[in-house]
Amino acid sequence: MTQSTATPLPPPKERRRLRESGALTQAQVAARVGVTRETVRGWEAGRTTPRGRKREAYAKLLAELTAHAADSPVRTDAPSPEPAPSPAPSPAPEPAPPSPVSASEPVAESPALTLALTPALTSALTPAQAFDGLYAFCAPALVRQAYLLTGRRELARESVERAFQLAWQRWPEVARDPDPAGWVRAATYEYALSPWHRLRPRSRHSGPPPADAFSRTLLDALLKLPPPYRRALLLYDGVGLGLPETAAETEASTRATANRLLHAREAVATRLPELAHPAELHRRLVELASLERLRAARPLAVRADGERRARFWTRAAIAFTVALIGATALTLRTAPTHYEPPVSPGETVRGVPPKVAPGSLSAGELALRAKLREGTASGPQRLVPQAR
Structure with a gap:
């Protein structure tokens, strides 16, 4: 038997990790290897295996990414000519600008997002600095994604702000999450697709449609889809997630997600x-996402609004608890201490004439009363027995 001379490749998960460590998108890897983005997605998901010259080019690219990752194991943001600020006593640095990847693919997020909160970085930065960095990476792309989900600009901004406010309230949990960008994206999608928005008067009126006729038709086709189908289509074809990741984020099986994607x-x-x-x-x-000039709020304002909202709901919960305790104490104070059986209703007895209300006496009744009053009051005389 002849031994295969094919170049060995790392496991599928390692391929994706190496691509993300090099801050490359699937489209960029596909352009360098000479295949489509769908092919690279299949390689990273393990559904297909590269062969021939494509395999050699893909293996060479992964080897370069492995060497690059060995030289710089922690990559926190896009390349910048400015040196990174020292962590401890220095003031909070300004949020990093969006990477060049997000400029070329406005719907997709930067691949460095999954590495934005590594343990080494979270130990060096304060929670506010780490949150601002995650917000600077995610917010611009998330606003565009929420717009494609809802077709409403204000609702898209509000969804992103609410998601990051929730993330700031649960920051220890989000900071330890393996994919903080996915955590915030899921919260944004859940808020944007909530059916309660249709009850709000200002959410019933959508903004002006896109100027291009093709873009208007595409947006209308997206909004006509059921929310689960729309979400699966945006995650798979817009953000670029694999089918298992899309199924996990939408909390559905892989088969159901594939059917939703095909129907969409x-x-x-x-x-x-x-x-x-x-x-x-x-x-x-x-x-379509690039046509809209959607800007997110500054991270400081989002954190301040989140803290203000958290204080409001905390005080409301305390006030409700105090009112509930007061109502319970009042009920216990005024409640009876012993059992009092209820009075049973009266029953009608048959054969007994009903009681007649007293009235004026007739002439015969007056004569009888006078005769009775004239008699002895002590009754008949006593009968004494006598002996014979």
Whole structure:
């Protein structure tokens, strides 16, 4: 038997980790290897295996990323000519600017997000600095994603702000999460797709539609999809997650997520046949998100609003608890201490004439009363027995 001379490759999870450590997107890896983004996604998910020259080019790229990761094991943000500030006594640095990847793919998030809160970094930065860094990476892309989910600009901004406020309230949990960007993205999607927004008067009126006719049709096709289908389509074809990751984030099985994705693509392709190819659909989603000038609030304002909201609800909970305790004490104070059986209602006895109310006496009754009054009051005389 002849021994295979194919170049060995790392496991699928290691391939994705190496790509993210090098701050590369799936589209960039596909361009360097000479394949499509769907092919790279299949390689990282383990569904397919590269062969021939593509395998050699992919193995060479992974080897370069491995060497680069060995030289700089902790990569926290996009390359910057300015040196990183010292952590401890220095004031909080300004949030890092978005990486070049987010500029070329506005819908997708920076691959460095999964490495943004490594243990070494969280121990060096204060919670506020780590939160501001995560916000600077995630917020611009999340606002565009929320807009594609809802079609409303104000609701998109509000969803991102509420998600980060919740993240700041639960910051120890989010900081230890393996994927903090996914945690915030899931919270944003849950708030944006909440059915309670339809009860709010200001949420019933959507903003002006896109100026381009094709973009208006695409946005309308997205909004006509059921929320689970829309979310799966955006995560898979917009953000670029794999099928298992999309299923995990939507809390559905892989089979159900695949069916939702296929039906969503079919519905969009029915309205716009030119988007039948996934690569073209991804490109159009990126363009649609890039057309909107959506800006997120500053991280300091988000943290301040989150703390203010947390204080309000904490005081409201305390006031409700005090009122409940007072009502319980008042009830115990005024409650009876012994059992009092209820008075049973009266029953009608048959055969007894009803009691007649007293009235004026007739002439016969007056004569009888006078005769009775004239008689002895002590009754008949006593009978004494006598002996014979």
